[in-house]
Amino acid sequence: MRKFKRIHEAAIKRKGGESKLAALLTPVASSEQLLGVPDERYLAQLTRCVFNAGFHWRVITAKWDGFEEAFEKFDIGRLLTKSPDEWEAYIEDTRIIRNWQKIQTVFENAVMVDEIAHEHGSFGKFFSEWPVSDQVGLMRYLHKQGSRLGGKTAQWFIRFTGKDSFMLTGDVVTALIANGLEINPNASSQRDLKKIQEAFNDWHHETGLPYTHLSKLLSYSVGDNVPVEVLTGYQGSQTVTA
Incomplete structure (x- = not known):
């Protein structure tokens, strides 16, 4: 698998710079x-x-x-x-x-x-x-x-809930495969999930970033480049544990 630095750099470029990207990387709950x-x-x-x-x-x-x-x-x-x-x-x-x-x-x-x-x-x-x-x-x-x-x-x-976590959206799975993880596109078997967990664990140890941020950065590095202002409102509107 690739080092996460290249994925991070791709996400920065697609979202228009570090400051705009940072607005999407909200803190996870302790x-x-x-x-x-x-x-x-x-x-x-x-x-x-x-x-x-x-x-x-x-x-x-x-x-x-x-x-x-x-x-x-x-x-x-x-x-x-x-x-x-x-x-x-x-x-x-x-x-x-x-x-x-x-x-x-x-x-x-x-x-x-x-x-x-x-x-x-x-x-x-x-x-x-x-x-x-x-x-x-x-x-x-x-x-x-x-x-x-x-x-x-x-x-x-x-x-x-805000717990640190990854999401296996279509873009995240596409990015995982593009960066060298050998999994099926549906990413639903226990074998694939084990590989995905290990990849996130490795990238977390490499970068120190929360799993939530790793997951978002993977998503932002590929696929449709959804505007920042559209992305910022979604999670908060769905959270009822706060």
Whole structure:
């Protein structure tokens, strides 16, 4: 694989200089910040990412206040004590997207968050202590223990909480392959994910940069050159753990 310096230089050139690029490389959340996030906000973020899948994110953004109201601000105790009839009533609730399979994930992921909290003290403690160098393991865990957290949904959840992480967008995968990593274009097998994790670990040790920044720099080094002002607003609009 190439040294990361060349990738960084390509991103600087494409984004119009170091100062413009720096505006896109926002700080990642510290372990202390992640630890301080209440469990219900993690459930809210999980829910938002699940519902985003298959819908344009602006649709979910426009209805999000209704989600917060309908799901009791994601109070886990309240959600876990709702009766089956109360859950079925959400099918008629116009405050939310009335997709029954996704509505069920709110309960199922509330169970997961609650079980993790009982085992570790809080979901935030579990989540903040999971090593960044094993993001693939965290993704696998969330997929196995949670509901509809496969594919990129777990990746978006991790990213939108602010935890240091990489994203396997099309541009990131293209850049990984272009820079010498031998993986399939869909980058979904455990073999490919292991190689990707190792590449990010190596580049992190080489540069000292957060994984989030490494991932963004890879993305900015190839593909469509999306304007800086378009990119700056997206992540903040999706974060509900802050």
